[in-house]
Amino acid sequence: MRIFLFTVFTLFYFSSLSKGYKINGEVKGLSDTTVLLAYYFGGNQYAKDTAYSVNGKFTFEGKDELLEGMYLIVLPDQKYFDIILTEQNFSFTTKLNDIVESMTFKNSVENPLFYQYLKFITTKQREVSQLKNKLASEKSESQKLVVEKNIESIDKEVLSFRDKFVEKNSNLFFTKIIKSTIEISIPESPLDSTGNPDKNFPFRFYKKNFWNNIDLTDERMLRTPVFHNKMTQYLDKLTVKNPDSIIESADLFISKIKNNDIFKYVVSHITSTYERSKIMGMDAVFVHMVENYYMQDKCYWVDEKQLKKIVERAEKIAPNLIGRVAPEFVDIIGRPFMKDPNGKIYKLSDVKSEYTILVFYAPDCGHCKKEIPRIKEVTDSLNLNGIDIKVFAVTTEFDKEEWIKFIKEKNTENWINVGDIQKDEEGNPMASSDWRDKYDIYSTPVVYLLDSNKKILAKRISYEQIVEIIALKEK
Secondary structure (H helix, E strand, O other), X not given: OOEEEOOOOOOOOOHHHOOOEEEEEEEEOOOOEEEEEEEEEOOEEEEEEEEXXXXXXXXXXEOOOOOOEEEEEEOOOOOEEEEEEOOOEEEEEEEOOEHHXXXXXXXXXXXXXXXXXXXXXXXXXXXXXXXXHXXXXXXXXXXXXHHHHXXXXXXXXXXXXXXXXXXXXXXXXXXXXXXXXXXXXXXXXXXXXXXXXXXOHHHXXXXXXXXXXXXXXXXXXXXOOXXXXXXXXXXXXXXXXXXHHHHHHHHHHHHOOOOHHHHHHHHHHHHHHHHOOOOOOOHHHHHHHHHHHHOOOXXXXXXXXXXXXXXXXXXHHXXXXXXXXXXXXXXXXXXXXXXXXXXXXXXXXXXXOOEEEEEEEOOOOHHHHHHHHHHHHHXXXXXXXXXXXXXXXXXXXXXXXXXXXXXXXXXXXXXXXXXXXXXXXXXXXXXXXXXXXXXXXXXXXXXXXXXXXXXXXXXXXXXXXXXXHHHHHHO
16 A cells, blocks of 8 residues: 655635644554554545554644545554544544454544444455355365355345445445445346347446446545546446547546536546557547637636646647548648758648658657668568558758768668758748647657558557558558
């Protein structure tokens, strides 16, 4: 278990009126040591307060009330136990060698019931574990059946206890946590057009009703070990790994959220996750999130300066998303400007081939010097094997002599070699358009694979991936 230490500075108007919090704890048998109060958030645990235990007794105290949720008391040697924090002033007592069974509380409504539930579940888990050990060593088939029935009986007992607890204690926050762990009950599959049970129905029903047992109006769910894991399961396990499917799932999920804090967390998490994704094409999810949430004034928590940076990043990525036509190299009034070493102008759209490799490189780039010959070898091999592929190679630098020298040394004269080598009136290098931004060129080399219509099939790929992707397309 990892605990992240950080300080959150929050300014509350009338903060002097806050009642604050005070949690007294006693763990009998605990030596004099530091104890942490931590909380769950975003799939991790974060330290909120520290206290020093003297003879097993310690106090967490602060002037501002704690945000409600599930918290942890973290002891030395990675020992910890959970508490429900819906009250700001309470105390507990337990024993180091028997934390759950010995736990008692004062001035807390939720925690005694939480530990009543925990004690029952712990006892039943112990019983099932013993029965499973017996089952593994049992040789008699008839006795195995007896043990299996006993395990089944305990499972039913646990489910009955859980359901009665949820019904009786529906007002508790802990009950919401329990409900969020209950799997969706899937009805019998209807018949499909062939008269057989619809094989896809269970999955569709499960995903459609996935959030039924989670209260998306209660921001306290964010501070539990359940919410983030559920969100990850929904987006990573129940959604096909392509941008369109993830976008559809994300929008559907967000549409169900009726709480500002949960909305903020989910939108922020999805946006940042897919901005950083190393999976090709997933940046489309990031662009979608920015265009449909940040640029629509729905992200109230983002200040103007930060919003500008996010939008600018999305605007750089948007033109070169997979599936879109590669931007043409034309200036502000539509004139093409990419020239070969002899001054001949080329347009990307004029390249007639089944596939086009669009590569950006710098003649003085060490990595480019290694990668360009490999791309050359791969494309030559593909041509020899009947694949119609051409290379549109763009130098990103302004030194014409170095560029020509590079072309000769790397034997790429049969490529369409072009560059935007322009200078202003004072002789300073200048670009004819924002093509570097449109193709998101912040390092070199960068390789795009285009189809016959110059739609982007893949981007930022290696020379090995060129062959792999074309092989899949050809199949």
